[in-house]
Amino acid sequence: MISKYFYNLLISLILLPNTLLFGQFNISGSSSINYGNSQNNYDFTENLIDLNGNWNDWTGWLQFEHSQPPQLGRNYSGLRKFRIEYTKDDYTIKLGDVYEFWGNGLTLNMIDDQSIDLDNGIRGGLIKWSKDIYSFEGLFGNQNIWRISNQVLGFNDRIPNYDIDNTIYGLRGSAFIDEWSAGFHYLNVVETHPTAILKSYRSINHTLLGFNLDYFSDKLDLSLEFVNKTWNEKSNQKAHENMKDKVNNGIGLYTNTNIYLGSWSIGISYKNYFFEEFSPEKRWDFVNYVGGALPLQQMPTVFKQHSSILLNKITHLIDYNDELGFNLRIEGPITEKIIASLFYSKSSRHNEWILDDQWAWGAKSEYILLPSDDKMYNPFEELFFEINGYTISNKLNYVIGISTTYDVPDLYTNQYINGNHTFSYELVDAFTIPTQFTYIFNNQFSLDFVIEYQEMRKGVESSNYTTIFNSNFAKNKQFNRFIGIGLGKSPKWSVTLNIDYSNTDEYVVIENGRDKNFIEESLNSLWDTSFTWANFGMMYNINQNHQLSLTYGSMRGGVLCSNGVCRYVQPFENGFKIGIVSTF
């Protein structure tokens, strides 16, 4: 029986040639087909088709999806997204699935990123009027946010099992005067929040009021954004009173400055996000504890977004509810062909959480404005230096980095009893050298080497008179290496061999065991391949509109980050992936 999805698609295919015949419409689109099958049942069939059309002042967008299951996310088959836009003179009207961003995203930043299953767009409308130096806009709509939680039934690290509905109204005004721009933002969100166990809902009303001020010139950029968020629960459900934490008024402050000295730039960013104060045990439980930063607020993380595979796996997980910190960046050319960049990031929570003698958490009432080094404040620190240049008559491009990362993601205990301080926390301490070399031959062939090395300590550090470190790994330290060897022939094809190997892994991986594929078996004579994940991939450009990619082998699980948002992705064991991207 033909599904509703295929019926919709069929109608579009019939309409497509008709609209083209009239010649007034321009229609184009793209499709992405991904299929994967692995030994550990990480199987997926993911198909997306986007259709874009424009006619005079009108534009339209349709997106169809058939995913059963997708790589990350819920099964879907049908019309996933649609939008119609009208732009004439000073007016813009959008109806359907709307994605907007205001200022630096402290109030609103909507994005649809399927690689990490983040979709915080709204279905509704937007009207915008802009005249010379002023613009005003209003938006309204509904939002359905799906997330993964172990607090409700059906937990699966690939499939979201918990959804929140939001009804949203917002207003924004902005003005440009010479090198200055300023804006105000108002957002009202009524959240329908399902409870974890009872089949009931909580109704939370959030109000966000903010402003941004920016200055932009050849020598200097300045950016300041502030948002104040208040929330209250509409119902009088006394049962939930004990779940409320003490703060229901939060703030977010972000500033960024770039100073340009010739080709050199010095940048400093500062964040102070304090939307809700949750104790360590409640910190990541968004099901039972409400009132924190909203999924609409995708704010600057104020730490570097890496392209290194190994560094991405230890990306700091930002807590938008309670985090302050800064980032210092210096970047510029050392010589005509060598660019150097230095990034230093530091952050922590606002205060220390302490367990009393009844084992109940309480926050110290001393709040800080600059990040602390104290482990009880969940500090994060990263220093990254990179040089990037060309040599051998511009045939060899090299990128060499070095990074140290120190992160205390979770605090487990922290007690002061009878003058004795006992504590335990999770610690990640890593040293990473990511490098990349590309050699370009004269006949459009090129050779790519990605070589990354990492030493990492990860585990629980605790103290009861003496400090003890209990590693999460079977060994005290994990040594990770990633080697990628690629051969490409422009503009048609490239082949890549990726080898990710380690001396140990977390206990859960060791207990589950794994079978080796033939690439890993063949490497056995070189080193112990118990913790080796290898895959072979190829990409072929069929023509300018079609690209085919094939991958065979295993991919190590871990944190996958995109746009500063991270998800844990389970390993892909001994399988193959096929991807076809087409435009039409």
Next chain:
Amino acid sequence: MIKKLFFIPFLFISFLISQNVSSNLKLTKLNGRTVTLSEYLKKGPVLINFWATWCSPCKKEMVYLDKFERKYKDEGLSILSISVDSQKSLSHVRSYIRANDYIYDVFLDPNRQVFKKLNGNLMPTNVLIDTEGKVLWRHYGYIPGDEENMDLQLRSALNINP
């Protein structure tokens, strides 16, 4: 299986139709002001390049884009470099451009709305359009050496003999 095969006809549609980009397309400059694509199309063909600070192949390609901008600017070519960095890494975009001394115009598309309108799928994506908005050439990804083909396409769009 039949459902999976249902997508195959889409692979062949591209052989039948030509693609166009709306000249009303609004782009956001680094300072937040907007500009429409038509302002560039008046001057000549436009190469739209999508990139991000975390995308290594994009950065390798940008070296050549800058060379093409310098070489063909007087012939009427405009290279519009659109960063899809989200708000989380946006502060780094301008300093990266300045450090590398790139001269082409840079725009921001943090929630990838322009990227999707131009049927972007992979990074980097390049779309070359003529003054009427017709897509002349499109390319996904970057393999070193692709710049030679890009140069040929640009010359063809500018009617420059090889």
